[in-house]
Amino acid sequence: MVKIQIPGGQATAGPPVATALGPHGVNIGQFVSAFNGQTKDSPGLTFTVDVSIYRDRTLDFVVKSPPASVLLKRAAGIAQGSGEPNKEKVGRVTREQLEEIAKTKMEDLNTENVDQAVKMIEGTARSMGIECGPPEEQGGEE
Numbered sequence: 838m839v840k841i842q843i844p845g846g847q848a849t850a851g852p853p854v855a856t857a858l859g860p861h862g863v864n865i866g867q868f869v870s871a872f873n874g875q876t877k878d879s880p881g882l883t884f885t886v887d888v889s890i891y892r893d894r895t896l897d898f899v900v901k902s903p904p905a906s907v908l909l910k911r912a913a914g915i916a917q918g919s920g921e922p923n924k925e926k927v928g929r930v931t932r933e934q935l936e937e938i939a940k941t942k943m944e945d946l947n948t949e950n951v952d953q954a955v956k957m958i959e960g961t962a963r964s965m966g967i968e969c970g971p972p973e974e975q976g977g978e979e
Contacts, residue, residue, distance in 0.1 A: 838888070838890075841854065841858075872898065886900055912937075922963065922965060928967045935962070939954035
């Protein structure tokens, strides 16, 4: 079993595909064409792929949903997360965006509850320096 992260529709016979699959002696070209065919509608969006390699050098693969961090960066409109997430905030996502990301990730998360999935995505956002929800009200504390 090998896990690879590859941009949708853009797999090539070079790294990271060749680096991960080459030592196992599988047909890399066959994997690349099958993966690109499955993900051609999502160019540039990074997918996690679980590849099962068998003794006869055949393979099966499962394309999982993109990592939460990739979806959060896209939703917040940022290139990368914060180096100091507790001090430096780099973006903001709304509750609706969090719910949409949670629904996209639902089959890969270990919960059936959308609210719990949203909490997981919120945790990832906080660790990246992305604020969640509407902008905080400016004002004094009571």
